[in-house]
């Protein structure tokens with residue numbers, strides 16, 4: 495379920511991508527373009543979290559987005575920007591996670607051919623989920639690497655168009671539309687808590703919010719098990735990190751050693767990275783289920799974990815937590831939320 499693309503796909507992307515500027519205007523344009531294809535998701539108050547931190551805490555329910563995660567925004571925005579010729583050639587991805595679902599669904603809605611390459615080892619339920627969207631599944635080899643080789647071949651030989659999960663201005667602008675919805679619904683955001691992996695989500699929202707008010711504080715939350723962006727920020731350049739299994743699987747994957755956009759953007763808009771433990775992610779999933787009756791995947795719940803720390807942080811004004819997705823295996827979810835609450 496890791497959404498990191500192979501490096502060749504990234505190169506292909508950079509060749510095809512138009513030089514879209516990363517500006518708030520690009521996010522406004524995306525908002526206009528995708529509005530009939532993507533849901534304006536609910537923003538609901540959380541009385542329990544508000545009481546904890548002494549401010550108004552709001553939950554942005556990207557869990558209610560079609561496909562159950564925000565990535566449909568960037569995928570639709572990218573596909574809408576394709577030329578007639580690119581649309582005919584079709585799009586390709588190797589992700590079987592939220593990015594793969596988003597690309598497959600967006601393509602089927604817009605009448606564009608999509609191929610998702612995956613290895614024989616991908617569980618049948620995931621394959622069926624992709625097939626249900628109408629995308630073509632190509633099963634190749636016994637590893638993610640072999641699936642990537644096939645995807646690269648489709649790009650090189652059949653001229654299919656790769657869609658990057660985060661490092662593309664069109665994707666970033668699409669995810670940034672969440673920020674515009676927050677401004678519309680709330681007027682102002684004082685603190686943003688958001689999951690951080692490749693940085694398309696946080697970069698896009700941060701761009702939209704900070705263009706409206708530079709005093710908005712942006713907090714990016716990642717798991718300790720493979721915090722590629724946080725490590726890269728510390729090193730001052732994109733670095734690879736060891737990846738360990740994590741409950742926040744949708745936050746896995748590197749940022750790409752040849753990162754073109756999100757590293758610089760995140761460096762610009764992020765005020766504070768926070769690393770959370772597996773126990774803290776589990777506690778956040780449990781909290782959201784028990785207190786708010788919400789089903790949220792690990793990568794979507796992680797952003798709430800800093801608010802659950804002791805002593806509780808004291809905040810002011812409007813605090814927004816972006817619950818970015820709900821696509822978690824039901825058995826895994828039940829095991830996590832069923833566990834007795836314990837101290838972290």
Ligand SMILES: *Cc1c(COP(=O)(O)O)cnc(C)c1O
Pocket residue numbers: 497563564565592593659660689690691692693694695696744745791793794818819820
């Ligand atoms: C992809 C994803 C993220 C991280 O988004 P980036 O743009 O890679 O930082 C967070 N939450 C969920 C549910 C995701 O699918």
